[in-house]
Amino acid sequence: MLDRFCAMLLFVIFVGAFGAENTEYCEMLGDPVFPLLSKDGDITIGGAFSIHSQISKTSLSFTDVPEALTCSRIDLREFRFAQTMIFAIQEINNSSSLLPNISIGYKIFDSCGSTLTSTQAVMGLLNGQERTSGKTCSSRSSVHAIIGASDSSSTIVMLQSSGIFQIPVISHFATCACLSKEYPSFFRTIPSDYYQSRALAKLVKHFGWKWVGAVRSDNDYGNNGMATFITAAHQEGVCIEYSEAISSTGPSGNVAKVVRVIKSGTARVLVAFIAQGDIDILVEEALKQNLTGLQWVGSESWITAGRLATKRYSGILTGTLGFAIRKTKITGLKGFLLQVNPGQDSHNNLLREFWEATFGCSFQSGIHGQTLCSGSEILEDINNTFTDVSELRISSNVYKAVYAVAHAMHNMLKCGDAMNPQCIWKDDFEPKQILQSVRHAHWSTGQMKITASVFQR
Ligand SMILES: *[C@@H]1O[C@H](CO)[C@@H](O)[C@H](O)[C@H]1NC(C)=O
Ligand SMILES: *[C@@H]1O[C@H](CO)[C@@H](O)[C@H](O)[C@H]1NC(C)=O
Ligand SMILES: *[C@@H]1O[C@H](CO)[C@@H](O)[C@H](O)[C@H]1NC(C)=O
Ligand SMILES: *[C@@H]1O[C@H](CO)[C@@H](O)[C@H](O)[C@H]1NC(C)=O
Ligand SMILES: *[C@@H]1O[C@H](CO)[C@@H](O)[C@H](O)[C@H]1NC(C)=O
Numbered sequence: 001m002l003d004r005f006c007a008m009l010l011f012v013i014f015v016g017a018f019g020a021e022n023t024e025y026c027e028m029l030g031d032p033v034f035p036l037l038s039k040d041g042d043i044t045i046g047g048a049f050s051i052h053s054q055i056s057k058t059s060l061s062f063t064d065v066p067e068a069l070t071c072s073r074i075d076l077r078e079f080r081f082a083q084t085m086i087f088a089i090q091e092i093n094n095s096s097s098l099l100p101n102i103s104i105g106y107k108i109f110d111s112c113g114s115t116l117t118s119t120q121a122v123m124g125l126l127n128g129q130e131r132t133s134g135k136t137c138s139s140r141s142s143v144h145a146i147i148g149a150s151d152s153s154s155t156i157v158m159l160q161s162s163g164i165f166q167i168p169v170i171s172h173f174a175t176c177a178c179l180s181k182e183y184p185s186f187f188r189t190i191p192s193d194y195y196q197s198r199a200l201a202k203l204v205k206h207f208g209w210k211w212v213g214a215v216r217s218d219n220d221y222g223n224n225g226m227a228t229f230i231t232a233a234h235q236e237g238v239c240i241e242y243s244e245a246i247s248s249t250g251p252s253g254n255v256a257k258v259v260r261v262i263k264s265g266t267a268r269v270l271v272a273f274i275a276q277g278d279i280d281i282l283v284e285e286a287l288k289q290n291l292t293g294l295q296w297v298g299s300e301s302w303i304t305a306g307r308l309a310t311k312r313y314s315g316i317l318t319g320t321l322g323f324a325i326r327k328t329k330i331t332g333l334k335g336f337l338l339q340v341n342p343g344q345d346s347h348n349n350l351l352r353e354f355w356e357a358t359f360g361c362s363f364q365s366g367i368h369g370q371t372l373c374s375g376s377e378i379l380e381d382i383n384n385t386f387t388d389v390s391e392l393r394i395s396s397n398v399y400k401a402v403y404a405v406a407h408a409m410h411n412m413l414k415c416g417d418a419m420n421p422q423c424i425w426k427d428d429f430e431p432k433q434i435l436q437s438v439r440h441a442h443w444s445t446g447q448m449k450i451t452a453s454v455f456q457r
Helices: 002-014 076-094 115-127 152-165 178-182 193-206 220-235 254-264 276-288 311-317 333-339 349-359 394-412 431-440
Strands: 015-020 023-028 037-039 043-049 052-055 071-074 104-110 145-148 169-171 186-188 211-217 239-246 269-273 295-298
Touching: 037 076, 043 076, 043 115, 043 394, 071 349, 076 104, 076 333, 076 349, 076 394, 104 115, 115 145, 115 152, 145 152, 145 394, 145 431, 152 169, 152 178, 152 186, 152 220, 169 394, 178 186, 193 220, 193 269, 193 295, 211 220, 211 254, 220 239, 220 269, 239 254, 239 276, 254 276, 276 311, 394 431
Parallel strands: 043 104, 043 145, 145 169, 169 186, 211 239, 211 269, 269 295
Antiparallel strands: 015 023, 037 104, 052 071
């Protein structure tokens, strides 16, 4: 919570308004933030993914301007989400039936799995990069809708800034039930934990487990999801022996302490509502302390994580149960992903970084022990998280989110239609009109043989 509060303090002051003479004049006060991937179009869809998983530590003295945040360690799964968004946009751009003759652009920012960077990202999405946006302060948002973010806390931070402008935010991965209660411009293509938490309680009851331990991430996702689970579990007659919170950014030693509590408990069933960034730390510590013999019950964020289904963790996690997000196929995505290479845009640092991480080479010569990247390495020779399309769950939620926005805009532009009685043309419509349209959109994507719709609950 403090984290989020600081984020608001630090970055909301980016835009300042000066009342000068007769006209208002607006100028950006901080430095603009740039998208990692972007392309212009008549309509622009923004994206925020946790493309990197580690953020630099900054000291917040509140007396000096804080250092710029830097993100490192590319997350190949999140990079796949970003590329899936681009794939869907291209598919719609190429379509002659959906938004014909309208080009769609995108701006994709890195939320870096942190509320601080997410604030920066949403400011970039709203403000654009121009330091002065013209003579008046009433310029438009630089994007018409936002896809993201990959976790609940980051999504909340984005909504705190974008909500007042009524820009629709559609998340592919934020499950916290708290989001739908507070933010009318929020939508998602993933079910809310309102359902998951109850279902987990029923699952535990189903197997006759009456005495369980509970562990959660100390963030919006874990705290809300677990609170609902505990209430539902009590109603099902299940008792909770302990309820512990882990924090990967909090005081060190917290995870070790939590594992000691679990170990000394008598419950043989452990319900873990843990965010993606925290689960590795918890399982590593469990391994260190030889925490075996437990039946784990997991939440959707980690239950299908391939990186945990290894021999290393088999002694701890074998037999784990939980609910997974529906798996789908996206025709053409694999081929699209295999085309991604640094030659697509020689100035793009992210593409080069992706290449270096994938092939273990470097574009800079003279780095000891590193081979030089040629740029013509072959992605098809590699099997990694980025190219693996056998388990498309969250990626398909990204795909659906882009289609939701496109259908909403398409419906709006149908001249004379109920959504567009005044015949608004593409240059004139505002995000808040899209918001209305998303609410009413029911659609099916060409590829997925299921009718999809966004959830607002
Ligand atoms: C969309 O199509 C237009 C026109 O064909 C093209 O110029 C633009 O680059 C395309 N945009 C994307 C994101 O592919
Ligand atoms: C869109 O059309 C372009 C040009 O025909 C093609 O290169 C690209 O692969 C298409 N993209 C998708 C996702 O269908
Ligand atoms: C798209 O543009 C072409 C060429 O300008 C035009 O012939 C066609 O009618 C347009 N289609 C729609 C649906 O507006
Ligand atoms: C870990 O626990 C198992 C079973 O509880 C036990 O057999 C094994 O010896 C323990 N290993 C270590 C290194 O403590
Ligand atoms: C990648 O995985 C596929 C399918 O599992 C397999 O056929 C292929 O040989 C693998 N390629 C490499 C380079 O490991």
